[in-house]
Amino acid sequence: MTTEAGIVSVVIPTLNEAETIAAVIAAVPRPLVREVIVADGGSTDATVAEALAAGARVLDAGRGYGQACAAGAAAADPASTILVFLDGDGADRVDLMARLVGPIADGAQDFVLATRTRGGREAGAMAWHQVLAGRLAGMAMRLLYGVPYTDMCAFRAIRRAALADLALRERGYGWNIEMQMLAARARLRILEVPLPYRRRAGGQSKVAGSLRGSLRAGWRIGATLLRVATGRG
Numbered sequence: 001m002t003t004e005a006g007i008v009s010v011v012i013p014t015l016n017e018a019e020t021i022a023a024v025i026a027a028v029p030r031p032l033v034r035e036v037i038v039a040d041g042g043s044t045d046a047t048v049a050e051a052l053a054a055g056a057r058v059l060d061a062g063r064g065y066g067q068a069c070a071a072g073a074a075a076a077d078p079a080s081t082i083l084v085f086l087d088g089d090g091a092d093r094v095d096l097m098a099r100l101v102g103p104i105a106d107g108a109q110d111f112v113l114a115t116r117t118r119g120g121r122e123a124g125a126m127a128w129h130q131v132l133a134g135r136l137a138g139m140a141m142r143l144l145y146g147v148p149y150t151d152m153c154a155f156r157a158i159r160r161a162a163l164a165d166l167a168l169r170e171r172g173y174g175w176n177i178e179m180q181m182l183a184a185r186a187r188l189r190i191l192e193v194p195l196p197y198r199r200r201a202g203g204q205s206k207v208a209g210s211l212r213g214s215l216r217a218g219w220r221i222g223a224t225l226l227r228v229a230t231g232r233g
Contacts, residue, residue: 006105008157009080010036010097011072012056013065017088018046019202024086025054027094032101034080038088039072041065047088066168066175073163084157090201092155099193100157110162110188113180114155119194133218137177137225144229145184150192152176152221162188173216174224181228 010033014021025036038051039061051058061071073083082104086092092114103109117134138149154176163179166186170178183190 006032006082006101007077007080008033008082008084008101009072009076010084010086011039011069011076012036012051012086012088013039013041013061013068013072014043014047014051014088015041015068016043016045016047017203018043018050020090020200021047021056021088022050022054023201024088024090024092024094025051025056029095029097032098033084035077037072037075039068039075041068064171065173066178067171069175070168070171073160076160081160082157083160083163084155086155089203091198092153093195093197096195097157099195100155103191104157104159108189109191111158111179111183112156112191112193113149113151114153114195114197115151115192116153116195116197117151118192120196122196122198124199133221137221140225140229141181141184145181147180147184147190149180149184152180153197155195158183162186170220170224172224173220177221178224178228181225185228 036056038056038058041063048058061068100112103112134151142148166182168178
């Protein structure tokens with residue numbers, strides 16, 4: 001994975017993750033990764049300072065989960081051929097990143113996602129409505145494209161050229177499902193890998209941490225699914 005086929009940039013979208021971001025960055029397997037980019041969405045705590053001290057490159061990405069992911073992808077080292085996305089809350093098993101990157105670097109896959117619903121989860125790591133949303137979205141995408149997704153986990157790796165070809169439009173919480181739908185529609189080689197998933201290590205979830213956050217994210221995900229499914233993007 002040190003060949004040109006496996007030069008990796010990691011993108012971590014953040015918003016007020018000062019309690020966890022340094023540990024997440026420290027867990028990134030540096031022999032595998034060229035750079036870590038923290039794409040910050042306007043944190044009002046010490047997220048930026050903690051990320052810089054931990055050795056990441058920090059971007060002022062603007063608000064919106066998808067906006068942060070897109071900004072991080074655009075800013076990645078031009079030599080990078082694989083992009084990895086993950087959350088900054090400490091829930092993803094960053095130390096197992098090679099399981100996502102390896103199949104792409106070896107030329108077997110284009111897009112590899114962690115699945116939390118098929119991996120071992122700590123008690124309380126996912127709310128019931130997150131599990132349900134992933135299953136319903138997976139059923140819809142299987143009906144539409146024949147790809148049996150089981151989750152919409154943020155921890156994922158994709159060939160950079162493939163991501164560019166998908167031309168994602170979503171800049172909010174629909175980013176992940178839009179990527180999965182467009183990847184399936186484009187007939188990319190897709191693999192889900194069961195990985196363990198932990199409770200967030202600190203702070204409050206912007207999605208599952210409140211009813212308002214859950215409703216807002218759910219609406220955006222549903223709207224994105226409908227837009228892509230009906231061919232409007």
